[in-house]
Amino acid sequence: MGCRVLVLLLCYWFEGNIRIISLDDVTSIIVAQYQMLPQGAAMSVIGYKRVSSEGQNLDRQDLGEVDKVFEEKLSGKSAKDRPALQSMIGYAREGDAVVVYSIDRLARDLRDLQDIISTLNEKGVSISFLSERLTFSAEADDAFAKLQLQMMGAFAEFERNIIKKRQAEGIAKAKARGAYKGTKKRIDRAKVHQLKADGLFTYKIAEQMGISRMSVHRILNTETA
Numbered sequence: 001m002g003c004r005v006l007v008l009l010l011c012y013w014f015e016g017n018i019r020i021i022s023l024d025d026v027t028s029i030i031v032a033q034y035q036m037l038p039q040g041a042a043m044s045v046i047g048y049k050r051v052s053s054e055g056q057n058l059d060r061q062d063l064g065e066v067d068k069v070f071e072e073k074l075s076g077k078s079a080k081d082r083p084a085l086q087s088m089i090g091y092a093r094e095g096d097a098v099v100v101y102s103i104d105r106l107a108r109d110l111r112d113l114q115d116i117i118s119t120l121n122e123k124g125v126s127i128s129f130l131s132e133r134l135t136f137s138a139e140a141d142d143a144f145a146k147l148q149l150q151m152m153g154a155f156a157e158f159e160r161n162i163i164k165k166r167q168a169e170g171i172a173k174a175k176a177r178g179a180y181k182g183t184k185k186r187i188d189r190a191k192v193h194q195l196k197a198d199g200l201f202t203y204k205i206a207e208q209m210g211i212s213r214m215s216v217h218r219i220l221n222t223e224t225a
Contacts, residue, residue, distance in 0.1 A: 043095045044068060048088050050076060050105045061101035063130065076108040079116055089116070094124030102131035187211055192219045 047069035072084035126137035
């Protein structure tokens with residue numbers, strides 16, 4: 001008889017019963033077990049997008065096709081204060097590639113920029129900036145690319161400092177005219193509802209929260225506790 005017709009006198013434990021299985025069954029079991037073994041993680045392309053404020057649009061930063069993207073709407077002045085950036089760095093694994101639209105989207109502080117790139121490269125992760133057409137990896141040692149990074153990073157930091165200076169000058173002029181009101185105060189809406197549930201009158205809630213009665217009425221009438 002041919003091999004495929006032979007029935008192997010092998011015992012296979014299946015749901016508590018002894019079964020006699022064929023050669024084809026044995027092959028299927030071996031293949032299935034092999035497929036369950038770790039095969040090594042494939043390289044991931046990871047995107048990172050950042051804008052400075054809620055009103056800005058992240059969609060303009062076209063990164064092409066990526067496996068996962070991290071986004072945030074925060075200032076680029078400090079790397080440690082950006083949760084999405086830190087999550088991206090923690091998520092990246094050896095062999096992965098990070099893609100960012102431009103250098104100033106990753107950082108506006110030269111030291112932060114260098115630290116982020118070094119941290120990723122030390123993990124075996126490359127990083128590319130599409131706008132500047134620059135890529136940095138642990139294997140590559142491109143002196144000209146590093147020089148470009150230093151120059152563009154320094155310019156991004158300089159630009160940020162100019163923006164801050166202009167903002168400070170604008171605030172000073174507004175204060176001199178009596179037109180500066182400062183940053184809009186954020187109201188703890190949940191606390192307003194809690195104080196109301198505790199039996200406080202509207203004017204008492206307004207006094208305790210440091211807001212107007214109109215604001216209290218608006219929160220209580222338009223939101224559900």
